Amino acid sequence: MxxxxxxxxxxxxxxxxxxxxxxxxxxxxxxxxxxxxxxxxxxxxxxxxVPSFEWALVPVTKASQMIAGFQSYARIYEQNQELRRELQKMSAWKEAAVQLEQENAKLLAQNNVRIDPALTSVSGVVLTDSGSAFRQSVLLNVGRRDGIVDGWATMDGLGLVGRISGVGERTSRVVLMTDPTSRIPVSVQPSGQHALLTGDNTALPVLDFIETPDDVRPGDRVVTSGDGGVFPGGLLVGQAVQSSDGRMRLRMAADYGRLEFLRVLRSHPAETLAEQGTLIPPSDGAPIGNDEPQGPPIPPTIAGGAIPDPSDPPEGVAGD
Structure with a gap:
């Protein structure tokens, strides 16, 4: 070793x-x-x-610049992440603001819609459809406790949507105009032609039984006619359009894609007549008694005599 x-x-x-x-x-x-x-x-x-040591200070200067740049990058990255979080929050607030604006616009439209002053209404929120025999229907969160009656008309902010068909204690079902079971008497303006709006499970219901089809033009305003007492008259339904098959259809004024609030119109039935005889007063203004005969007046006589029977032979001719 x-x-x-x-x-x-x-x-x-x-x-x-x-x-x-x-x-x-x-x-x-x-x-x-x-x-x-x-x-x-x-x-x-x-x-x-010191001046002769500049070459030695270059690495230190570069290193300090790199450290400062890295610190600046870290600060920018943190600020970017904070801005992203703020942007997500702003997007959520924007969506909420848009929804509130839409709801506010619909409620304002319901308040500004012009209908018969005698018709009061109850507003309800559209719920999800639980399914029924009707293919085109929705549920409302108002029912019998809110005074809803079967058959009342429903509208959104502008036009007719359908009618109440089935009332529960807290909910009610609305059959839409697009349902095949829906039949609504309407009037086409300005011609005044009467028609029947028939649902066919499409977005454009059919205008059937038009009195004079030549008087109906695309773009004409369609309102409820009030015939039969089904709906109050004058409610806006939509505009007439002509389909590719030549049939007149209806472009609905109601926005079926955004049914969130509906207005249920309280329509009161027409007054019934208790005494029909009071419609025909007597000629002298006196009331008609139960013991006096009613009907057409007795025919006058000729020269104080009675009217001859047509079956009697004339004078001067003898009978067989």
Whole structure:
């Protein structure tokens, strides 16, 4: 085994470290001396050595710039994430504001719609359809406790939607005009032609039984006629359009794609006549008694005599 020589590296390293430490301590103390002579010496050292150390300061400058850029990138990334969160919150608020604006517009449209002043209404919210024999129907959250009666008309903010068909204690069912079982008497304006609006499970119901089809033009306004007492007259239904098959159909004024609120119109039945005889008053203004005969007046006589019977032979002709 080879024998190692004396180690001179460790003592030399220790001596150099001690000298460097003493130089740094002396430089530190010299830099801290508050004296005009020391200040002039420090200025001279800076002017002599610092400009020649620019090449040594370049890596330090670049490193400090990189660190500052990384810190700036980190701040920008945090700000970007914060802006994304704020944008998501703003999108949610925007959606809520749009929904409130739509609901407000529909409610305002319901308040501004012009119908018969005698017709009061009850507003309800459209619920999901639970299914029934009708293919086109919706449910409302108002029922018998709110005074809803079967057969009443329902409208959205502008036009007729359908009629009440089935009333529960807290809910009621509305059969839409597009349902095949729906039959609504309507009037086409300005011609005044009467027709029957028939649902066929499409977005454009059919106008059947038009009195004079040539007088109906596409774009004519269609309202309820009030015939039969099914619906009050004058309610807006839509506009007449002509389909590709040549039949007259109806473009509904109600927005069936956004049925959220519906107005149920309270329609009162027409008054019934208790005494029909009072419609025909007597000629002299006196009331008609129960013991007096009623009917057509007795025919007058000719020259004070009675009207001869057509079956009697004329005078001067003897009978067989």
């Amino acid at each position: 080879a024998r190692r020589g004396p180690d001179y590296t460790t003592p030399v390293r220790r001596v150099l470290i001690a000298l460097l430490t003493l130089v740094l301590i002396g430089l530190f103390l010299f830099w801290r001396i508050d004296s005009p002579r020391a200040e002039r010496a420090r200025t001279a050292l800076i002017d002599r050595f």
